[in-house]
Amino acid sequence: MHFRRIVISGGAGFVGASLALALKTAFPGISVLAFDNLKRRGSELNLARLRQHGVGFLHGDVRCPEDVAQWPAFDLVVDCAAEPSVQAGIHGDSLPVVANNLGGTIQCLEAARRHQAAILLLSSSRVYPIERLNALAFREDATRFVWTGSDQVPGFSARGIAEDFPLAGRRSLYGATKLASELLVQEYAWIYQIPALIDRCGVLAGPWQMGKVDQGVVALWAARHVFGRELTYFGYGGSGKQVRDLLHIEDFCDLVCRQLERPAAWDGRVYNVGGGQDVSASLRELTELCRTLTGVQVPVRGRAEESPADIRIYLTDARRVATDFGWQPQRSVGDILTDTLAWIARCQSELREYLA
Numbered sequence: 001m002h003f004r005r006i007v008i009s010g011g012a013g014f015v016g017a018s019l020a021l022a023l024k025t026a027f028p029g030i031s032v033l034a035f036d037n038l039k040r041r042g043s044e045l046n047l048a049r050l051r052q053h054g055v056g057f058l059h060g061d062v063r064c065p066e067d068v069a070q071w072p073a074f075d076l077v078v079d080c081a082a083e084p085s086v087q088a089g090i091h092g093d094s095l096p097v098v099a100n101n102l103g104g105t106i107q108c109l110e111a112a113r114r115h116q117a118a119i120l121l122l123s124s125s126r127v128y129p130i131e132r133l134n135a136l137a138f139r140e141d142a143t144r145f146v147w148t149g150s151d152q153v154p155g156f157s158a159r160g161i162a163e164d165f166p167l168a169g170r171r172s173l174y175g176a177t178k179l180a181s182e183l184l185v186q187e188y189a190w191i192y193q194i195p196a197l198i199d200r201c202g203v204l205a206g207p208w209q210m211g212k213v214d215q216g217v218v219a220l221w222a223a224r225h226v227f228g229r230e231l232t233y234f235g236y237g238g239s240g241k242q243v244r245d246l247l248h249i250e251d252f253c254d255l256v257c258r259q260l261e262r263p264a265a266w267d268g269r270v271y272n273v274g275g276g277q278d279v280s281a282s283l284r285e286l287t288e289l290c291r292t293l294t295g296v297q298v299p300v301r302g303r304a305e306e307s308p309a310d311i312r313i314y315l316t317d318a319r320r321v322a323t324d325f326g327w328q329p330q331r332s333v334g335d336i337l338t339d340t341l342a343w344i345a346r347c348q349s350e351l352r353e354y355l356a
């Protein structure tokens with residue numbers, strides 16, 4: 001494998017830690033360092049398993065040049081440190097999301113430039129404008145909203161949103177930091193000849209996600225069933241019919257392993273990454289599946305008021321990444337929930353404080 005020394009910023013988080021362990025397993029000879037300020041509650045739980053698998057850990061803040069200067073020599077940085085909630089800054093301070101996300105990427109890029117190293121950016125489907133997505137024609141079925149597929153918009157088909165979907169429009173502070181980060185990654189790749197790749201991910205899910213109301217919906221849903229707590233459908237009349245495609249974190253890690261083995265592709269290109277139509281669910285459908293898998297029925301409330309960042313339907317058209325890397329998601333919505341529920345059940349006493 002081309003990349004031998006990897007730093008993962010946000011390496012104790014859900015994506016970062018999962019990736020660190022997957023890379024160490026797939027390529028045992030490499031060194032992986034997880035760098036994290038442990039700001040996300042629950043990230044500290046990952047430290048023991050990182051250590052057990054030979055992944056190094058360095059505590060620090062990616063916004064701080066002095067902390068980033070402590071990184072050992074590396075040839076790839078994976079930029080996973082972020083405030084990952086699309087709700088961030090909407091009802092309060094904007095600085096945490098802007099400084100962590102864009103500020104963090106700038107420090108990763110500067111470090112990559114100094115070391116002539118590659119960068120992989122964890123971007124988001126939230127770069128696509130909210131109003132453009134919500135304007136797409138849809139119908140309301142019994143358990144979910146469904147695109148009719150009739151709109152003539154570049155990058156849109158009933159199977160999902162491709163990379164050339166229009167980017168003009170408002171997208172949330174979170175989405176704006178991700179798009180700004182993407183642009184900077186591409187500029188650094190061009191000016192400084194840094195190998196770079198951008199994965200624009202939809203909803204990633206699976207074990208070790210510290211789900212909370214504003215981020216990590218699948219883990220939140222699973223946890224509420226295990227711990228017998230109430231759930232709420234926010235927006236869209238409280239119907240719970242909003243739809244997302246999901247991607248099992250292990251499918252994402254499989255993709256990154258493939259990407260690492262094809263350094264020729266690292267020219268700053270962007271890939272939409274997600275499970276697509278076949279691995280999608282509405283909130284109602286998630287509740288139903290949780291009930292079936294756990295035998296537990298929790299109270300569910302509907303709250304009609306919408307957040308400015310709400311999106312009715314998002315499905316990824318991942319054909320470009322599938323073709324370029326010979327990759328397909330292998331795990332269904334049922335697999336994602338089964339694995340997440342099994343993890344919560346296994347670590348119930350430890351997780352109660354974080355997920356209940």
Ligand SMILES: NC(=O)c1ccc[n+]([C@@H]2O[C@H](COP(=O)([O-])OP(=O)(O)OC[C@H]3O[C@@H](n4cnc5c(N)ncnc54)[C@H](O)[C@@H]3O)[C@@H](O)[C@H]2O)c1
Nearest residue numbers: 010013014015037038039040043061062081082122201204
């Ligand atoms: N989880 C998803 O569904 C999803 C989807 C699309 C994109 N992403 C992106 O993937 C990346 C990882 O997300 P995640 O789900 O693992 O989130 P997470 O919150 O679980 O992990 C992020 C980690 O970054 C750390 N961190 C935050 N600010 C930091 C700072 N200033 N310095 C050092 N560490 C810092 C946190 O402590 C946490 O451990 C983010 O960039 C996110 O925007 C996630």
